[in-house]
Amino acid sequence: xxxxxxxxxxxxxxxxxxxxxxxxxxxxxxxxxxxxxxxxxxxxxxxxxxxxxxxxxxxxxxxxxxxxxxxxxxxxxxxxxxxxxxxxxxxxxxxxxxxxxxxxxxxxxxxxxxxxxxxxxxxxxxxxxxxxxxxxxxxxxxxxxxxxxxxxxxxxxxxxxxxxxxxxxxxxxxxxxxxxxxxxxxxxxxxxxxxxxxxxxxxxxxxxxxxxxxxxxxxxxxxxxxxxxxxxxxxxxxxxxxxxxxxxxxxxxxxxxxxxxxxxxxxxxxxxxxxxxxxxxxxxxxxxxxxxxxxxxxxxxxxxxxxxxxxxxxxxxxxxxxxxxxxxxxxxxxxxxxxxxxxxxxxxxxxxxxxxxxxxxxxxxxxxxxxxxxxxxxxxxxxxxxxxxxxxxxxx
Numbered sequence: 579x580x581x582x583x584x585x586x587x588x589x590x591x592x593x594x595x596x597x598x599x600x601x602x603x604x605x606x607x608x609x610x611x612x613x614x615x616x617x618x619x620x621x622x623x624x625x626x627x628x629x630x631x632x633x634x635x636x637x638x639x640x641x642x643x644x645x646x647x648x649x650x651x652x653x654x655x656x657x658x659x660x661x662x663x664x665x666x667x668x669x670x671x672x673x674x675x676x677x678x679x680x681x682x683x684x685x686x687x688x689x690x691x692x693x694x695x696x697x698x699x700x701x702x703x704x705x706x707x708x709x710x711x712x713x714x715x716x717x718x719x720x721x722x723x724x725x726x727x728x729x730x731x732x733x734x735x736x737x738x739x740x741x742x743x744x745x746x747x748x749x750x751x752x753x754x755x756x757x758x759x760x761x762x763x764x765x766x767x768x769x770x771x772x773x774x775x776x777x778x779x780x781x782x783x784x785x786x787x788x789x790x791x792x793x794x795x796x797x798x799x800x801x802x803x804x805x806x807x808x809x810x811x812x813x814x815x816x817x818x819x820x821x822x823x824x825x826x827x828x829x830x831x832x833x834x835x836x837x838x839x840x841x842x843x844x845x846x847x848x849x850x851x852x853x854x855x856x857x858x859x860x861x862x863x864x865x866x867x868x869x870x871x872x873x874x875x876x877x878x879x880x881x882x883x884x885x886x887x888x889x890x891x892x893x894x895x896x897x898x899x900x901x902x903x904x905x906x907x908x909x910x911x912x913x914x915x916x917x918x919x920x921x922x923x924x925x926x927x928x929x930x931x932x933x934x935x936x937x938x939x940x941x942x943x944x945x946x947x948x949x950x951x952x953x954x955x956x957x958x959x960x961x962x963x964x965x966x967x968x969x970x971x972x973x974x
Contacts, residue, residue: 639689644697645974646682648757651675654966665706666957667918667926668761672965677702679757679969682717691725704764716798717770729781736774738798742788742811743767743841745858746871746899752973753823755903755910756930756951761918762873762897767843767854771807772798779813786813794847803848803884811841821860824867824903825910825936827943834863843875849887852877865905872898894921908943910934927956932967947971 652672665671684697699717703710720737740748746759747769763769771792779786787810794805815821819835836859843854854875861868874896879887896919903912916928932951936944953965 639687641685641687643974644682644684644686644695646680646699646752646971647973648679648681648701648751648971649969650677650679650702650757651968652965653968656962656964666955666959666963667705667707667765667920668916668928669705669955669957669963670702671706680751682751684718691723693722693724695720704758705761708764719798726781731779731781731783731786733777734774738770738772739775739790741768741771741792741807741809742775742777742790743809743843743854744769744856744871744873745839745860745869749823752971753825755824755901755912755934756914756932756949757969757971760871760897760899760914760916761926761928762871762895762899762916765918765920766873766875766895766897767852768792768796768807771796772801773807775809784815787811788813794845805845805847807843807845809841809843811839813837813839817862819862821862824860824862824869824901825905825934825944827936828905828907831865831905834861836861849882849885850877850879850889867901867903867905869901870899872896889922891922895919908936910936910949924958926958929954929956945972945974 650672652674655673657671658673678701680699680701682697682699684695684699686695686697687693695718697716697718698714699711700714701711703712716738718738718740720735720739722733722735724731724733726732742748744763744767746763747767749759751757759769771790773790773792775788775790777786777788789811790807790809792807792809793801794803794807795801815835815837817833817835819833820826820830821835821837839856839858841856843852843856845852852875854873856871856873858869858871874894876892876894877889878892879889898917899914901912901914903910911933913929913931916930917925918927919925930951930953932949934947934949936947938945948968948970950966950968953967955963955965957963
């Protein structure tokens with residue numbers, strides 16, 4: 579409960595904006611002339627119906643199924659070595675063929691202020707340096723509480739949950755433009771962990787602070803060492819547009835929004851310590867979406883006889899990811915640049931250009947996605963290693 583109590587203590591800071599806006603709104607109500615026409619009565623009826631619906635919703639248990647399947651097809655790969663591809667960050671070493679990139683199955687439930695989620699999943703490794711994900715395992719197993727307290731919105735979650743550090747890692751798997759993240763999001767820090775987090779923000783969603791404490795190693799069923807990861811993140815948003823996704827259905831593309839975020843990470847592990855920082859920006863206007871993020875971290879070995887450290891000397895890791903896409907009806911042309919540097923091993927750069935088509939019913943045009951793209955790899959190894967890829971996704 580450390581993170582939850584700490585965030586509650588910061589409540590006045592993150593909710594000051596909401597308090598400041600209250601007198602203005604009150605003055606506007608006092609100055610507005612009283613209108614007792616039919617339009618006013620209709621508005622009162624709508625507000626009353628909305629309030630009643632919200633109250634009734636709190637009394638019922640809502641259960642939503644979760645399902646996601648993502649497939650990849652490698653049409654062409656420049657590295658045709660019959661024995662093994664060259665190994666590099668961001669390269670899954672796929673030869674011509676089809677694979678399951680990612681699969682998720684689970685359920686989310688909400689009853690009043692209480693919510694819970696149980697989601698399992700499996701998938702292909704991100705690259706040769708990533709851990710194997712082919713065994714079906716817990717992706718999320720959480721219990722949460724969230725409510726409006728005065729002018730603030732408060733949320734506490736515990737279990738296997740999202741780690742609020744890098745924005746690229748926080749984008750839902752089913753919302754990724756190319757069904758994968760940049761190299762920094764995969765290798766600088768985990769995207770989920772087992773622990774507890776607390777968040778406090780303004781009621782209108784303009785600013786939010788999140789603090790989380792997690793086991794240093796991802797083990798949902800217990801912790802056998804004193805290692806811990808501490809994460810703090812601040813998010814701010816201007817405008818009404820959703821800045822947590824980079825694509826919207828056509829009916830939701832009006833208006834603009836700018837989101838800014840910054841986060842810090844400190845991990846005390848058995849044989850290493852890691853200190854990192856991240857900053858990101860999202861700009862959205864009509865069909866245009868822009869995303870940029872920079873992350874840096876230093877990992878240091880510590881004196882221990884328990885286990886060998888991951889590195890033998892202090893190692894700097896940094897990454898930059900940028901994406902631009904434009905929604906034209908159900909088409910989404912996009913391009914992404916991902917750069918990753920490991921001071922001990924070298925630098926890697928990827929440029930991915932592609933086109934998505936969103937398919938579904940008229941009221942839900944994003945049930946199925948299909949796409950194709952070209953992956954340009956600029957690596958320290960001079961062997962040509964570009965790829966032509968197609969992909970498909972279905973989600974509920």
